Amino acid sequence: MSFQIIEQATKYDVCIVGSGAGGGMAAKILSEKGFKIALVEAGPDFDPANPEQRTQLRWPYESPRRGAGTQRPFGDFDMAYGGWNIDGEPYTRESGTNFDWFRSRMVGGRTNHWGRISLRFGPLDFKRKDYDGKGDNWPIGYEDVRPYYDKVDKLIGVFGTKENIPNEPDGYFLPPPKPRLHEMYFKKGAEKAGIPMIPSRLSILTKRVNKKRQACFYCNQCARSCTVYGDFSSSSVLVKPAKDSGNVDLFVNAMVREVTTDKNGNATGVHYIDKTNLKDYKIKARVVILAASACSSARILLNSKSSVHPNGLANSSDVVGRYLHDSTGSSRMAFLPSLMDRKRYNEDGVGGMHLYTPWWLNDQKNLGFTRGYHIEYWGGMGMPSYGFGFNMEALNGSVPGRNREKKKAGGYGLSFMDDVKRFYGSTLGMSGRGESIPRRDNRCSIDDNTLDKYGIPVLKFNYEWSDEEVKQAAHMQDTFEEIIDSMGGVALGEKPGKDSNYGLENPGRIIHEVGTTRMGNDAKSSVLNKYNQAHDVPNLFVMDGGAFVSQADKNPTWTILALAWRASDYLADELKKGRI
Known part of the structure; x- marks a missing residue:
């Protein structure tokens, strides 16, 4: 040509x-x-x-398609x-x-x-x-x-804490933000299950590093990119x-x-x-x-x-x-009755988790898979995006004593609004992000x-997960349920099984492709x-x-x-x- x-x-x-x-x-x-x-x-x-x-600090109704x-x-x-x-x-x-x-x-x-x-x-x-x-x-x-x-730490800025974990190197950290309420519940459940949680390490400024960038003001909208260059x-x-x-x-x-x-x-x-x-x-x-x-x-x-x-x-x-x-990825959502009916307040924080779980089982060789994963957590009372809602029947059925009620929950109007207010902030979730083993035949x-x-020839992809990644996802799901149970929560939906590779996302969905x-x-x-x-x-x-x-x-x-x-x-x- x-x-x-x-x-x-x-x-x-x-x-x-x-x-x-x-x-x-x-x-x-x-x-x-x-x-x-x-x-x-x-x-x-x-x-x-x-x-x-700019899209930061825009109201949901300003979306041209509301979603x-x-x-x-x-x-x-x-x-x-x-x-x-x-x-x-x-x-x-x-x-x-x-x-x-x-x-x-x-x-x-x-x-x-x-x-x-x-x-x-x-x-x-x-x-x-x-x-x-x-x-x-x-x-x-x-x-x-x-x-x-x-x-990179010093130029860009990253918050965190020194933990002295052998394969999780410490760096030059800014002070981390305090945990939000849902994260404190997660931490309590994880520690009860013997799973560590430490402050996250995110490149968001909790202190200024130069005159051209301001510190984060905790609007929880980092995905919109920051007008003050705080992330x-x-x-x-x-x-x-x-x-x-x-x-x-x-x-x-x-x-x-x-x-x-x-x-x-x-x-x-x-x-x-x-x-x-x-x-x-x-x-x-x-x-x-x-x-x-x-x-x-x-x-x-x-x-x-x-x-x-x-x-x-x-x-x-x-x-x-x-x-x-x-990266591999599998997730689970939960409902925590203890977080129902609570007073509304601004707990936005940074646009991401304040705590996370680093891989904690490097020394165990009998897991059935050889590479690990970390766990990311989300929840809280941030501003709902368009389309935010609940399966009210499922949630009501998860509340002790309410699953026997004949009345269906919510629906529309005032009864729906009442249920949303009651349950708002009580749903949360977690995701595993793990290491896959590179294979020559996985290619573009x-x-x-x-x-x-x-007029440019496009890429064709050939990619399959191996048993290693599927078994890792199964371990993620077991861990999620253990944490949810330990903190007094209720896992939502059916637990992903073998037929869905235990909720393992399609390759490419985590947007970490490398190699x-x-x-x-x-x-x-x-x-x-x-x-x-x-x-x-x-x-x-x-x-x-x-x-x-x-x-x-x-x-x-x-x-x-x-x-x-x-x-x-x-x-x-x-x-x-x-x-x-």
Whole structure:
């Protein structure tokens, strides 16, 4: 296929594709070192303080649809432009695959709406194969990354407490917020069951870290992105200061088709389609960094074919797109009679949990599965979103003495309002988020028979959970019921069983996909070296979750940030020494 490509006049030192955690960090570090950067984003510019884009502190009735729409899967006020399904941007699946791919098209990407759970990987997480014989070790260890975790903590801000748990490394913490009432009940039940709960570690400011960002004012709306920059979003904390350096040109609504190469197969820049006029453009650069998300970066590489790279760029190993894996997830809701009929008061807190349970069974080897999970908790009396309600009959049947009443609960009108007031704040829930074992055949590849609306071949997914992940979900459900029972609650609904994989979510649903361009010391079995540099193409780097060898039970963002900073320092040194 031939294109009439318009070449941008400037040749940049570095072209970065993607402005989320990895791309934003690379842009900030490299621009502040004096390099000229082209930052390319597939969506529009975004600033949560912009009155035209702000959704924080909007009332539910201000929603144009009063609820979630096809393009806003978490509701109209959630700050994610995109979703699992985007008009004109399909993806396909192999038979038997249920992988769901979430994409966020905006400056800052997914960091504008994530849960801000900011956990370091521990020493064990980088070397799991040594412990259980499964998967592969990373080519680096915790001590290699720790200095950069420290830098990320200090730059961005994360609250928490020092706990001295071996595989849950402590960092530089801001004071954590106090537990809310439902969390204190959870803690009482968990401790009775022998399950730890500690203050959460979230990148939300409980104290100011610089003059440009204010502390959280506890509106519980972090998913809407913060107008005072009190939480971490790449758009406001990384991209904004990078642009202020004067060394960054931002290209928005730019859908990258491929990385361009010279006759020797080295990267020369990127070819993108401007989504506003559908014309093709080319950006020239000495170095290309892909940070578009694990699957999007893999897609770009696989579509970047040439005579030197017939299997896709940096893919002599045939590993690009392989070892795709996402966190496991299973959840349960409960009703706590003790929280009925209580006085209304503002207990919003931060936009997320104040307490959580880290994985507590690393020393047990007879669980039937080999990788762990942490537990996240929710509940309380935050403002209901549109569509908020209860199954009043089910709840009334859970209250001692009320299941024998002949009168049906609520329905509509005053009786319904009365029941809502009685039960409001008494429902709560928990979710497990666990580690899956990467497998070579879980992958994304190019579907040459399907194009998106920009004429770019789309991804096809092939992914199956193994018995390891299913057994882990079963353990989650047993743990949930134990906690609920120990705190005097009632589990709602039927307990998920084997027929539903014990409530195990489809892969992709937790939005933690990683591993498609894994790092390693052997170029025959990995795509990147230990500095996120492509083995096959020295002036090509991947600085998103694709570099992960394994996921751990932790959210990946803090590790993406730390590795991107580490790789950017390495790249800057290589450029200054003339080795790239």
